[in-house]
Amino acid sequence: MKATAFALTLVAAAVFIHASSALPAFGTADAPASAHVSPRYIERGYEETGAHNLVTAVLADYRGYDTLGETTVIFTAGLAALLIIGAGAAWSWEGRPR
Amino acid sequence: MTAYAPVLIVVVPLTAAALVPLAALVSGRLARAVALLAITAAAAAALAALVAVLEHGAMRHRFGGWPPPWGIEYVVDPLSGLMALLVAGFGVLVAVYAGPAVATAPRLLNGAFHAMYLLLLSGLLGMVLTGDLFNLYVFLEISSLAVYALIALGSERATIASFRYLLLGTVAGSFYLLGVGYLYALTGTLNMADLTVRLAPLAGSPGVTVGVALIVVGLAIKMALFPLHGWLPDAYAFAPTPVTGLIAAVMTKVSAYVLFRVLFFVLHPAATTPDALALLGWAAAAATVAGSVMALAQADVKRMLAYSSVGQMGCIVMGFALGTPLAVTGALLHILNHAVMKGCLFLAAGGVQFRTGAARVPEYDGAASRAPLSVAAFTIAACSLVGLPPTAGFFSKWYLLVASVEQGMWPFTLALVASSLLSAVYLFRVVQRAYFGRAPQETGRARAGAAELPLAMLVPVALLAAAVVVLGLLNQAVVTQVIASALPALEAR
C-alpha cells in the first residue's frame, strides 16, 4: 500500500510540475484571473451592493447563492453528526423491512 | 410560475429539508408527508420545466439578477431538464419505497432521515442544473455529505464503508476544486458558457490539460470509474436498500452527466486532446470488462449489482471517449437507461429480501414462487442490462456497439460484447434459480402473509420495471427530442 501510495504521489508531483510552467505570473494585475471578472467587483462593488468589504459583496450579493449552499453544507454536516452518533446510532436499520 | 421552475426544482427540497426536522417534532408521519410533498413538487417543477424547454428553448435563471459571469446562473436545456426529472422522479419513488422501513423509527430519526434525503436530492439537482463550476462544487459537497450519513445508517459495518467513501469522495472534490482553480487562473471566469469561449484560444496548453485532467479524475472517482471504484462495492452492499437504490440509480449518473458537460461543452471547440480521450477510453474498456468479471465472482446479490454498475459506467465513458455523435448519443441514452435499470434491480432485490430474506445468490432458489412480482421486475431489468430488445438497454448498447465498430475500435467492441455476455451469466443465473430452483424450507426470516410486499414498496418496483420497457419503446423520441439537442456542438467537431 505504501509503495502504491508513493508511486501515485510521484505521478501527481510530475503532473503539477508540468503544469506550473503554464500558470500565469504571480501577482500581476493583468493575469486573466484578475483581469476578466473581478475588476467589476472592485470598481462597482460598493456602488452596486453597498458593502465596503468587497469579499462581503461577492459572498453576500454577487455569489449569494454559493453562500446559501455553504450554510446548507453546515446544516448537512450537523444533521449527519446527529444521524451518525446521535439518534441514528441508537436505531438499527437491520431487521427492519428492506 | 414556470419561469421560476429552474429555481424551484432545487430550492423547494432545500427549504423543506430545514422544515422537516421541525415537522418531526410533531410526528414522524408529518415529517414524511412534508418530505414527500417537497420532492413531488420538485419532480412536477422538473416536468413543467422540461415541457417548457422542449417547446421554447433553453431556460436560464440568474440568481440575484446578476448577469453571468459575475453572478451564478441555472440553465435548463432539454438534457439537463431530463436529468433533473430523472433525479427528482427517482427521489419520489425511493421515498415512497423507504416508507415501510422508517415508519417504525422514532420521530427524531424520521425527521433527520428525511431531511438528509431531501438534502441529497437538492445537492444532485443543483449539480445538474447549475451553469457555474464552483456552484457545482458546493452542491457536490452537499450531496456527498448527505450520502455519507445515509450510507452509515445501514449497519455498524456500513460506517467503515462510509468512511472509506468519505476519504475518496473528498479527494475527488478536492481534485475537482483544484482543476477549477487551474481553469480560473488561466481564464478568469467560473461560468461554463463563458469558459467555453475563453478556453478556445488556449487549447492544448499544459495548464488547461492539467486543469481538465484534475476535474476528470475528480469526477471519475465520484463515478466509480475503474480503477478508482474502490469505495463503491462496500458502500452499495452495506447501505440501506432504499439508499443504495437511489445512489446506484442517480448519483453516479449525475457525475457522468457533469463529465459530459465538461468534456463536450466547456472544452468545445477547444477539443479535448485525442490522447486524453484515448486514455479515458482504455480505462473505460478495462472498467467494462473488470466490472463484469468481478460481478460474476460475487455471491452477495447487492455486491454483484454494485460491480455490475462499475462495468456499466465503463460503457458510458467508452461512449464519451469515442467522441462521435453516435457514441455520445449512446452514452447519454445509457445514462438514462442504466439509472432506471439499476434502480429497478436494486429495489426488486430489496423486495425479494424483504419477502424471503434472500441476500445471496444461492438463497434465491424458488424465490419466484414466494415473491413473483419482485422477481418478474428483476427479470425485466436484467434483460435490459444484458441488452435484449425491446427493453431500453438494447438501444443504448446498440448505439455504442455501432459507434465503436464505425470507429474501428475493436477492443471496445469486444469489451461491450463481453460485458453483455458476462451480465447475462451473472444475472440470469439468479433468475434461473428464482424460477426453477427448489425453495428451501421456510426460514424464520421469511414473512408470512398474503401481500408480497407492502404497496409502498411494490408500486415503485412495478413502475420502474414498466419504465424499462417504455423507455425502450420510446427511445427514438428521447434521442431525437432531447439528446440530439444537446449534441449540436459535436456536429461541428
Place this chain on the structure above:
Amino acid sequence: MTGTWVAWLHYWLTGGLLLVGLYGMLAAPHLVRKLMGMNIMQTSIIIFFLGLAAKTDATLPIVPTDDPAPAAAAYINPLPHALMLTAIVVGVSTSGVALALILRIHRHFGTLDERDLLSKLRE
C-alpha cells in the same frame, strides 16, 4: 511582496503540501492520520487559490469611503477569497462528519486501524 522567488515559493509550497497530504491519506493506516492528511490536502488547495488573488502593490479589498472610483489595480482580487471561505467551511464540515464516523467506528469496533477494519468488513 514581489519577485519570482515568491511565486516559486508559493507554487512549490502548496504543491508540496498537497503531495504530503495525499501521501498521508493513502499510506497511513490509522484513520485519524488519514483525516489529517485529508485536511492538509484541502488546506494546500485553499492556499493555492488564494495566491491567485495577489496583485503587486495592491491593498486589502476594502473600499474606504474616500475612494469614489476604485481602481482595479489598487485592490487585490476578492473573488478567490470569497470562494475559499466557502471551501474552508466545506472542509470543516467534512472533517466534522469524518470525526463523527471515527467516533462511531471506535465505539463499536474498538480499533481505528484500517487493515483491521477492512478485515472486519470482509468477514
